[in-house]
Amino acid sequence: MKRRFYFFTGVLVLLWLAGCRDAVVNAPNTFTAPETRLVVDTINVVQKSTVRFQWSGEVPDGFVGGYFVSFDKQNWTFTRSQDSTFNLTLFSLDTTYTLYVSACRTDGGNKVYDTASPRGTINFGHEPFTDLDANGTRSDNEPFTDIGLIDESPAELRIPVENSPPKLDFTTGSDVPDSTFPAVQFTLQVSDPDGNSTIDRIELSLNDSLFLNPLRITGINDLLILTIEARDPRSSTTDANVYLGSNPTALTTPLKNFRLDNTNVLYARVFDAAGAVNDTLRSMPRKRDTVGWYARRVTSTLLIVDGYGDVSRDPFQSTIAADGFMRDSVMTKILNGKFSGANRYQTLEIKRYIIASGVLQRILGFYDISFWYNDLRAAASDPADNALSLDLAQSVLPALLAGGKYALMCVASNSTSINTNALGFSTAQTFTVVNAVSDTTKPLSLKTRFVREDAGYPEIIYNGIALVPGFLLNGMLLQPGAEPIYRLPNTAQGSANYVCARRRYTNLQGLETGRLIFCTAGMFKPVRTESGSTTTNFTALRAFYEKVFKDEFNQVPL
Structure with missing residues (x-):
């Protein structure tokens, strides 16, 4: 009986266990939330x-x-x-x-x-x-x-x-000179430790440290190249157009209170999206010993672009009367004194290449005429000096001449490797160096008489070795359409013997818009009188420049 009970009980246990196993296998998964x-x-x-x-x-x-x-x-x-x-x-x-x-x-x-x-x-x-x-x-x-x-x-x-405040500073080497014309360029570097995407705006003001009427610029989160240009370059105080980068269109809102013939300070600050602002930045000249820079007012229709390497002998700026004759005896005398007194020509020095081509183009745009000149050889310390004038001219003159301006250029080089890509604006295809000393097949005497291809120009006698030995000037092979004015008398250079020529700039309708007179001979001290190889012929020089400015550039005498 007891055995039967144990057996029955065992069967029940087995059946129960089997039922439990079936229940576990068939039960749905409830999944636990993570x-x-x-x-x-x-x-x-x-x-x-x-x-x-x-x-x-x-x-x-x-x-x-x-x-x-x-x-x-x-x-x-x-x-x-x-x-x-x-x-x-x-x-x-x-x-x-x-x-x-x-x-x-x-x-x-x-x-x-x-x-x-x-x-x-x-x-x-x-x-x-x-x-x-x-x-x-x-x-x-x-x-x-x-x-x-x-x-x-x-x-x-x-x-x-x-929040970390943003940062703003002038880039290294971008400070303005201590004196400028009514167009000047600044380069500002903006950053934010929290990420440049947090930068909201830059505020600028001229001569107003309180930012009472600032110019606000948005969308800048790295480098800001800023060009300021006077709207009225002949006024004592004017609004200034502002250009960003290479954009030729000015911002709609100008900068107020640009002072000409006076000192200016550009104030700048940057805000981030949270409203944090940097310490106000003030413009400084390159010397960095004063705050602000002096901006000159435009007072003439003529700008002299000075690329002369030896200041002591500069025909426009030398304090020695015998060397500064272009200032005292030529330019202030022509056209009945048109470029003297209150209307005296103004001078821009480019010898150190401290001006961006975009700024130079705006400066030249203030004037009807630009007169470019340089000495007859590069400085030993900087053999690229003379090429500088050509490179800058190539970058700015085509647009200006196409827009109705006039230019006279007297440029020479002692280099045998002129960059022909920099001659596109000129009358020359190439230069041929004329050696006055060692090359007897290309003679330049003490009295080299230029052959006049245009009879309206005065006779020029040129002292080929007046200043320095060696390479003194270049003959040029003319571009198609260039009109010759003077050439060398010898034929050793073949067709590359022209030293002065004219180029007319025209529009699509063929109408003349501007004019360039281009000389590869320095029309300064080497121009001599008939009687003496060491005497500068001021009469011939005045006649040459009066012809250029009156008949070529339509300047009316006083």
Whole structure:
């Protein structure tokens, strides 16, 4: 009996165990929601606006498939990464953010794409998908991630963020000279430790440290090349056009209070999106011993562009009367004194190449005529001096001459390798160096009489060895359409023996717009009288320049 009882009991136990096994196998998987943790849950130290955080998640009966991240619990971003770097926009000088992260499962979903993912009190948004056609909306053929359970209690972290003020400075070597014409260029470097994308605007003012009426410039987050140009270059105080970079169109709003024949200070400051501002920056000249720069007013129709290397012998600027004759005995005498007194010509020195071509073009645009000249050889310390005039002229004169301006250029070089690309604006295709000493096939005597191709010009006797031995001038092979004025008497150079010529600039209709007189002989001291090889012929020089300015450039005598 007892055995029968034990057997019966054993059968019941086996049946019960079998039933238990069936129940476990057939029971549905309930899936456990994941838990989320941030690696750091407290921040007491103020952060910069670029921060990096890490997080993790765990689930006891499966795997974490990704994370939803948000800073407002309204807009969520899905990621499979467990860390990220954030650039936090600052809406005030200091801001506190809260980071929310919820881990999620990518199993146990409903197998269909959901445009919303409500979990508890939070809607995590649409399920992530691969946007193959980049239209921002999921198409039927685009794969998606089927989201299962999401942590409905996101891990969160409060992030106090300190704003760093932006920085602004003049770039190295970009300070203006201590004296300029009514067009000047500045180069400013702007940056922000919190990221240049946080820069909101730059404010500029002329001669107003209080910024009572500033010019505001937006959209600059790196380098600002700024050109200031007087709207009325003959006025004592005027508004200034402002050009950014190489843009030929000025900003709509001008800078106020540009003072001419006076000292100016440019004040600049930069703001970021949170309102932080740098210390005010003040312009300084290259010498950096004073604040501000002196801007000259335009008082003449003629600008002398001085490329003469030896200042002591400069025919326009030398304090020695015998050497400064162009100033005292020629230019102030022609056209009944048109370029003397209150209307005296003005001079721009380019010997040190301290002026950008864009600024030079604006300066030349203030004048009807520019007269370029340089000495007959490069300085030993800087053999590129003479090529400088050609390079600058090539960069600025074509547009000016096409726009109605006039130019006279007396340029010579002792170089045997002239950059022909810099001659495009001129009358010359190439230069041929004429040697006065060692090459007897190309003679230049003490009295070389130029052959006049234009009978309206005066006779010129040229002392070929008056200044220095060696290479003293160049003959030029003329460009098609150039009109010869003077040439050398010898034929050793063949057709490359012209020393002065005319080029007319025309528009598409064939009408003349501007004119260039181009000389490869220095029309200064080497021009001699008939009776003496050492006596400068002021009469011939005045006749030459009067012919150029009156008949070629339409200047009316006083």
